[in-house]
Amino acid sequence: MSRETIEVPITGKIISVEVKVGDAVKEGDVICILESMKMENPILAAVSGTVVEIGVKAEQVVKPGEKIAVIEY
Amino acid sequence: MDVFIDALNSLGQGFLNLTWQSGIMISIGCLLLYLGIGRKIEPLLLIPIGFGVVLGNLPLANLAAQDEGGVINLLYNTGILTEIFPVLLFVGLGAMIDFGPLLANPIVLIFGAAGQFGIFITLLLALGLGFAKQEAVSIAVIGACDGPTAIYVASKFARDLLPAVSIAAYSYMALVPIIQPPIMRAMTTKKERAILMPPGEKHVSQRVKILFPIIAGILTILIAPMGAPLMGMLMLGNLLKESGVVSRLVDVSENTIANTVTLLLGLCIGASMLGGNFLKWDTILVFLLGFIAIFMDTVTGMLLGKLIKVISKGKINPLLGAAGTSAFPMSARVVQKEGQKANPRSFLLWHAIGANAGGQIGSVMAASVMLAVMSGLGIGPLGG
Structure with missing residues (x-):
């Protein structure tokens, strides 16, 4: 099985995490909401599969490149 | 008895002076209020503008931006015609x-x-x-x-x-x-x-x-x-924002000034929208x-x-x-x-x-x- 790692694209704060480990997600589903530049930005699943890892939690300040989630597909 | 009738007459003057144009504009004002409050579309702007339209078009209220000596006329003359409001708004915008x-x-x-x-x-x-x-x-x-x-x-x-x-x-x-x-x-x-x-x-x-x-x-x-x-x-x-040494002025610019001016600007613009x-x-x-x-x-x-x-x-x-x-x-x-x-x-x-x-x-x-x-x-x- 392949793994897709979703990384933080831009400095900001995680407002909410919308999935948990074990959840099945479809391409385009919201993984978490990242607040950056005074805007709430959804971070989406790039592939359909199963969430096997979550690297962030709500209220966490994050930097580019940090792991948000890993999806196995 | 005459005094009572006169009083009643003067109480009804607003209704008697209501024109169809004012009626349409008041409806437009209410529509803007609905969009701002009910649909949450740009409420910061639409509520002051919408209510300004309503106030400005009420007959004999002297609240249109063009009504010489009225409260909104004073705000309109000093804030909009002098360009102070848009200019002040830019301080807030710069800070944001x-x-x-x-x-x-x-x-x-x-x-x-x-x-x-x-x-x-x-x-x-x-x-x-x-x-x-x-x-x-x-x-x-x-x-x-x-x-x-x-x-x-x-x-x-x-x-x-x-x-x-x-x-x-x-x-x-x-x-x-x-x-x-x-x-x-x-x-x-x-x-x-x-x-x-x-x-x-x-x-x-x-x-x-x-x-x-x-x-x-x-x-x-x-x-x-x-x-x-x-x-x-x-x-x-x-510059206030990026200097990093005047947080109080940044706070005033992006909140107090921007919000106050937005309120007054919206009210004045609304009150200047008359049927005519x-x-x-x-x-x-x-x-x-x-x-x-x-x-x-x-x-x-x-x-x-x-x-x-x-x-x-x-x-x-x-x-x-x-x-x-x-x-x-x-x-x-x-x-x-x-x-x-x-x-x-x-x-x-x-x-x-x-x-x-x-x-x-x-x-x-x-x-x-x-x-x-x-x-x-x-x-x-x-x-x-």
Whole structure:
């Protein structure tokens, strides 16, 4: 099985995490909401599969490149 | 008994003086209130404007912006006709805007320039339709997608059109998320919209961020002095923010000043929308031309985006072209959304914010150029 790692694209704060480990997600589903530049930005699943890892939690300040989630597909 | 009847008569005077035009305008005011409160569309603007329309059109209330000596007339004369409100609003705007993404990637400034072409196309159209030069300039500036700039120019040149121009400018700013996406989709293939760009966040030193408003302020004002009040206040607000040593002034600028001025500006604009000066064919034309201005801003921005995509050998997503308007940060958000819709891996926000901040500078520059041309031609305010 392949793994897709979703990384933080831009400095900001995680407002909410919308999935948990074990959840099945479809391409385009919201993984978490990242607040950056005074805007709430959804971070989406790039592939359909199963969430096997979550690297962030709500209220966490994050930097580019940090792991948000890993999806196995 | 006579005194009682007189009292009753005077109590009913408001009803007796209500005209059908006032009735329509009061209904429009209530509609704006519904949109602001019920639908939560730009409530900060629509509630003061909507209530201003209601108050201004109530007969004998002396609350229209044009009612000499009335409370709102005093605010209108001192805040709008003197241009103080739009200028003050720019201090707040400067304190809110982050030029970091623009400074990290200055090439996106070109999108900010392309996003202003609609202004000039609309100017020609308005002149072709027979509007006076002063009116045509005021209508064209709706294409700046920037309420305070439009108010600034219209209050200078065509005060009769001020209500229509300002309402159109603010309406279209709010409608950017609805107006832009269909144009962006029509002008690009899904493959083009899906182009991935590295998120691109780069660190910009504090020294550069502090120097930018000083240098940009000096240069732009030297180039186009007519827009100095707007550009000067925009850069002052930004310098306060980036200096990092006057947090109290930043707080006052981005909250107290911006909110107070937005409230009073909205109220005055609403109270200036009267049946007599609003319910006319010219108002429809102003809205139509304003729409064309914003439509063409997006089209020219997208055309440049496509050109840059070709020049960069497919590395730059053409959607960025649509972020060059000064509807900040609406256009950037639209670009981010459309990019992500085409490709869930896409994250264009950083680049789009840079282009959008460039659009903010571009719109003030475009307005300044128009003012300079008018001044050069010796054209003063209409009726002045």
